[in-house]
Amino acid sequence: MPLSPDEASRFADLLKGHAEKLATRWTDSVATSLRGRLSSAELQRQTGDLQKAFQQALAGGAVDVTDDAAAELRAQLAEISNSRARQGFNATETAVSVYALKDAMLEILGEQSDVATLRDYVAFSTFVDRAALFTFDNYVRVREALIADQAEQLLELSTPVVKLWEGVVAVPLVGTLDSARAQVVMERLLQTLVDTGSPYAIIDITGVPAVDTQVAQHILKTVVAARLMGADCIISGIRPQIAQTIVALGIEFGDIATKASLADALRYVLGKTSYRVVAAKRPER
Amino acid sequence: MERVPVLKIGDILLVSIQIDMEDQTALQLQEDLAERIVVTGCHGVIIDISALDIVDSFVGRTLATIASVSRVLDAETVVVGMRPAVAITLVELGLSLPGIRTALNVELGIEMLARSREDEYADDDEDEADPATVTTP
Amino acid sequence: MNDESQRIPVSTDQDVVRVRQLVRTVAVAVKLSLVDQTKLVTAASELARNTLVYGMGGMVEVSRVHNDRRGGIRIVFADQGPGIVDLDLALTDGYTTGGGLGLGLSGARRLVDEFEIETEPGKGTTVTVVKWCR
Numbered sequence: 001m002p003l004s005p006d007e008a009s010r011f012a013d014l015l016k017g018h019a020e021k022l023a024t025r026w027t028d029s030v031a032t033s034l035r036g037r038l039s040s041a042e043l044q045r046q047t048g049d050l051q052k053a054f055q056q057a058l059a060g061g062a063v064d065v066t067d068d069a070a071a072e073l074r075a076q077l078a079e080i081s082n083s084r085a086r087q088g089f090n091a092t093e094t095a096v097s098v099y100a101l102k103d104a105m106l107e108i109l110g111e112q113s114d115v116a117t118l119r120d121y122v123a124f125s126t127f128v129d130r131a132a133l134f135t136f137d138n139y140v141r142v143r144e145a146l147i148a149d150q151a152e153q154l155l156e157l158s159t160p161v162v163k164l165w166e167g168v169v170a171v172p173l174v175g176t177l178d179s180a181r182a183q184v185v186m187e188r189l190l191q192t193l194v195d196t197g198s199p200y201a202i203i204d205i206t207g208v209p210a211v212d213t214q215v216a217q218h219i220l221k222t223v224v225a226a227r228l229m230g231a232d233c234i235i236s237g238i239r240p241q242i243a244q245t246i247v248a249l250g251i252e253f254g255d256i257a258t259k260a261s262l263a264d265a266l267r268y269v270l271g272k273t274s275y276r277v278v279a280a281k282r283p284e285r
Numbered sequence: 286m287e288r289v290p291v292l293k294i295g296d297i298l299l300v301s302i303q304i305d306m307e308d309q310t311a312l313q314l315q316e317d318l319a320e321r322i323v324v325t326g327c328h329g330v331i332i333d334i335s336a337l338d339i340v341d342s343f344v345g346r347t348l349a350t351i352a353s354v355s356r357v358l359d360a361e362t363v364v365v366g367m368r369p370a371v372a373i374t375l376v377e378l379g380l381s382l383p384g385i386r387t388a389l390n391v392e393l394g395i396e397m398l399a400r401s402r403e404d405e406y407a408d409d410d411e412d413e414a415d416p417a418t419v420t421t422p
Numbered sequence: 423m424n425d426e427s428q429r430i431p432v433s434t435d436q437d438v439v440r441v442r443q444l445v446r447t448v449a450v451a452v453k454l455s456l457v458d459q460t461k462l463v464t465a466a467s468e469l470a471r472n473t474l475v476y477g478m479g480g481m482v483e484v485s486r487v488h489n490d491r492r493g494g495i496r497i498v499f500a501d502q503g504p505g506i507v508d509l510d511l512a513l514t515d516g517y518t519t520g521g522g523l524g525l526g527l528s529g530a531r532r533l534v535d536e537f538e539i540e541t542e543p544g545k546g547t548t549v550t551v552v553k554w555c556r
Contacts, residue, residue, distance in 0.1 A: 187457060190369030197389050225372035230365065230387035230394075305442060307435040308471070339442070339460055341467040342525045370460035378464060378529035379515055 003063040003123040011105075011124050012059035015051060018108045023051055025104035033096045034089065046083075046097070050076050054101065054131075065130045077135045085142035094139045098132040159185045161192040168200045168269050169193065170262065174207030182218035189222060193231045200272075201226060202265045206237030216251045223256050232272075234258070236265035289314045291321050297398060298322065298360075299391070301333040311347040318351055322358045329398035330355050333391055335366025345380045352385045361401055363387065365394040427485030432473050432499075441470040441482050445497060448484050452493045454555055462495065462553045465530040469499045469549055472526050476519075477501025477547055487552065494535070494554035502546040509541060 003011075015022065027047045031040060053076040060069030065077075077098065084094040102125055109117055159181070164170045171189050189201055203219060205211070211219075223233040236259040238246075246253070259265040270276065286309055292299045298321055300314065318330060332348065334340065340348075352362040365388045375382070388394040428448075430441055445466040449459040466482075473480040480501030487496045506512045515528045527549075531537040536552035 183457075186373065187369060190372060193389060194369060197393065199389060199393060221373070221376045224381065225369070225376045228372040228375055228382060228387060229367045229369065230363075230389045305439050307439050309435050338446070339464045339467060341464050341471075342529060343467075343471060368460075370457045373457055374460045374464045374533065377461060377532050378468075379525050379532070380529070 003058075003127045005061050005063060007120050007123050008058045008061055008063055008127075010120065012055050014105070014108065015055040015058065019051065019055075022101075022104045022108060023047055025107055026051065026100050029100035029103055030097050033093055033100070037089070038087075046080060050080065050098070051101075053077075058127075064127070065134050073131065074134065077131055078138050081135045081138040082142055085139050085146065091136060091139055095132050095136050098128065098135050102128050159188055161188055163196060163198070164202065164266055165270065165275075167196075167198045167273065168202065168266065169196060169198045170202040170204055170265075172204045172207060172262075176210070177208055177215045177218065179214060179218070182215060182222075186218060186222040186225070190225060190229065193226060193229060199231050200269045201231055201233045202262060202269065203233055203235050204237040204262045204265070205235065205242070206239070206262070208242070211242045211245055213249050213251065216246060216249065220251075220253070220256070232257075232269075234265045234269060236260070236262045286310055286313070288317070291317055293321070293325050293327065296327055296402075297329040297331055297395065298325065298327045299331050299333070301336070303336045305338075306344065308343055311344055315347055315351050315354070319354050319358065322355055322360045328360050328402065329395075330360050330362040331391060331394045331398070332362065332364045333366045333394075334364060334371075335368065335390070337371065338368070340367070340371050340375060340380075342378065342380055345375065345382055349382060349385055361386070361398055363394040363397050365389065365391050427483055429481055429483045431479070432470055432482055433479040434474075438467060438470045438474060441484075442467050444484055445495070448486065448495055449553075452486055452495055452555060454495070454553065458553060458556070461533040462497075462551075465533040465551060465553075466497055468526040468530040469497070469551070472549075473499045473501045473503075473547075477503030479503075480546070489554075492555045494552055496550065496552045498548065498550045500546065500548045505543040505545055505547055506539075506541040507543050509539065513539075 023044070027040070027044050030047065031038075031043055034043070050073075053073040057065075057067070057070040057073040061067075062069035062073070064070070065074060080097055081094055084097065105124060105128075106121065109121055159171065159173075161169055161171050169189070169192050171185060173185065177185070189203070192198070193201060203222070205219075208215070219235065223235075226233045234257045235253070238258055238260070257265075257268065259268055286307060287304055289300060289302055289304070289306070289310065291314075292301075298318065300318065302314075304310070306314075321327070322330065330351070332351070334348075337344070348364055352364075355362045363386045364382075367387060386397065388397050428444060430437060430444060432438065432441060442463050446459065446463050449462050454462065470482055473482065477499075478501065480499065480503070483498045483500075485496050487494050511517050513528050513531065515525065517528075518526075527539075530549075530551065534551040535554050536550075538550045539547065541547040
């Protein structure tokens, strides 16, 4: 049952008239559910702001959270969900911060028990429910954004390109390669070739648990792109199962050099440049 | 129409493409280069494309033609400085630029030309030393 | 939903360069990644050249587009040229009637997220491509 403009203004008056009592009751109730993980000063400030926003929205004739008069209320709700999401509170704890207003309101109305009041309260309750849903939606959105940010940071962290020797760089790939990560690796590797002027790159896939057609395609494209730029790629660390998969999938590695280990790959590259790896002679005693 | 300058440095012609070329400019460059190879007798051409933010199939084809024509005129062509984003795009486009030698930068390009010149003379020596090697078709 | 669309007539080599530069500017404005910018500008260059060479000139329209999740660019290449008789063949790698490499249409399709082509022999060809931000 939606709120009527009449009821809205009645509740606006109630909110104003019992401001202090409501605030105390509301804050207490939220504090219990958050179990002291937020300072009471902070909580009082938030609840106070929210209460003011509710009061203003209802006084302005808002009968739903989406109304123009509720713009300030929406901003406050968004802020609450933002800060709750970032501080690591869960969805219930966030929603309760709004729902608790209902309990507080019920307590104030508790002194009168006629049918009209009950009807008013149900309408008001619907309004608060909507506000809580709005908060919840916003909370989910913020959490999703946080997760996306973290995934990006992980991507940054997990793809180092290291210099092995003068003119030789290596990318040790660790973990599952999906399309997005393969793309990042590819771009990072090619950029490093330019920045360091290294004509050789070793892509080591010892830490990659599985290679499917898509991953193999990405590696192949990287090798071809590097070649277009004037650099050679060697793939090392192909484990037996992966070699089996590559053959079973019918992926052609063509004339791309593949080596069993990073050490073999480095020896191969040094052999192609002017370096040679020989055992140092021990001085005669 | 703008023109791309061709510089002569020792035995090498250096071309640094700094502008977004019209197709006509690319064709003009192709002609200019052939001309300059003959006039100067240079044996190496370096085309620096590090300032190009894209290479489409037309520019790709022009580079390939330049390489083939210079080869006929006894000059080796090396394309240097291709940007990573350009290389990734060319792979996706399906353009693999066969017959074009590439290097990461001008310096490595010059080294590459010097090395292939050395190899060529070394091969010549071998041929003279071993006149018995004659392959029959 | 779209805003700020810009049109460039294509009738000379220089216009192809102009199309590339406009697409680059808009691609930067909608914050495409560097690689995606390069892919889109390359595709635009191929398609604008097709409009010029095969379509006997035409019009290119670049606009910013949005859906509920992200922004992107839409480019429309329209000509009133001879049209394409066998579309499947024209979209095959390596097929050309103009002495090119035959990678224009098929290659450009791989460089964008959405690719649509409408053609009628004798009436002309319209190619519409869209690239979305990641």
